[in-house]
Amino acid sequence: MNLLHGSKVWVEDRDSAWLPAEVLDSDGNEILLLTDSGKKVFASKEKLFPRDADEEEHGGFEDMTRLAYLNEPGVMFNLRRRYALNDIYVSVCFWIVDILIIGKWSGHTEVLFLGFSSFEFLEYGYLIVWLTRKINSGQLDVCMSVKRVAETYTGSILIAVNPFTKLPHLYDSHMMEQYKGAPLGELSPHVFAVADASYRAMMNEGKSQSILVSGESGAGKTETTKLIMQYLTFVGGRAAGDDRTVEQQVLESNPLLEAFGNARTVRNDNSR
Numbered sequence: 001m002n003l004l005h006g007s008k009v010w011v012e013d014r015d016s017a018w019l020p021a022e023v024l025d026s027d028g029n030e031i032l033l034l035t036d037s038g039k040k041v042f043a044s045k046e047k048l049f050p051r052d053a054d055e056e057e058h059g060g061f062e063d064m065t066r067l068a069y070l071n072e073p074g075v076m077f078n079l080r081r082r083y084a085l086n087d088i089y090v091s092v093c094f095w096i097v098d099i100l101i102i103g104k105w106s107g108h109t110e111v112l113f114l115g116f117s118s119f120e121f122l123e124y125g126y127l128i129v130w131l132t133r134k135i136n137s138g139q140l141d142v143c144m145s146v147k148r149v150a151e152t153y154t155g156s157i158l159i160a161v162n163p164f165t166k167l168p169h170l171y172d173s174h175m176m177e178q179y180k181g182a183p184l185g186e187l188s189p190h191v192f193a194v195a196d197a198s199y200r201a202m203m204n205e206g207k208s209q210s211i212l213v214s215g216e217s218g219a220g221k222t223e224t225t226k227l228i229m230q231y232l233t234f235v236g237g238r239a240a241g242d243d244r245t246v247e248q249q250v251l252e253s254n255p256l257l258e259a260f261g262n263a264r265t266v267r268n269d270n271s272r
């Protein structure tokens, strides 16, 4: 990592977890930093993370893979910025980026067609590393052209930050209508987008789908699952021969769900 005078970094802090800071002096074993709050602190090189100060200007990225540095403080800061605007959902999208490379090897023109995951591509400058390795090992003499030819969507993780407050505008019928049939990634990240994608996959492929909702106690798993069920009842309609709507049927099963395994935890007094 570049630690010249003026380099932007993240430094660990006991109260705020991470603080934005700038390098003042990197000559000694310990790096001297000036935090954004005006404090001078020393920190060892291994404990610092690079920071892109330009990204701090706007309200955060919907897709975390757009961050210049996908490190812990960068991710936390992005979530915090979006949370401050009541944008509680953020996605981490995976794409396969297809790259066409034209190069020369032993006087012959070589055309290579390669697929990189968006993570490799964005986080590690993987392509540069890969090309350098090819050239160093004599597998490529000259690289003449590199072109990004296609991007294929492969999967997505949705991160939800518990708002601990009611945000009805996020879940009303207008919102459900918007996400109905919209390709994943076209609209802002949302639990309805994930529910819709799995519903479409089930209908189109005729196969069962799974949505994994994971998090610590009190993170919002039960609320998220209820929202998924609400959305599925909205798009699912009613089974032939049953007068009850799917929504009625699911809601009728809720007291049963709630009757099992209720146990208060330190993080959640409504744990189940």
Ligand SMILES: Nc1ncnc2c1ncn2[C@@H]1O[C@H](COP(=O)(O)OP(=O)(O)OP(=O)(O)O)[C@@H](O)[C@H]1O
Pocket (backbone or CB within 6 Å): 162, 163, 164, 165, 166, 167, 215, 216, 217, 218, 219, 220, 221, 222, 223, 224, 265, 267, 268, 270, 271, 272
């Ligand atoms: N999307 C949301 N909107 C508003 N409030 C929420 C949301 N998600 C969670 N909450 C709040 O957080 C509380 C805890 O959420 P929830 O019961 O879903 O957690 P959990 O992950 O299921 O916890 P446990 O593992 O302990 O059962 C809820 O009672 C609710 O007040």
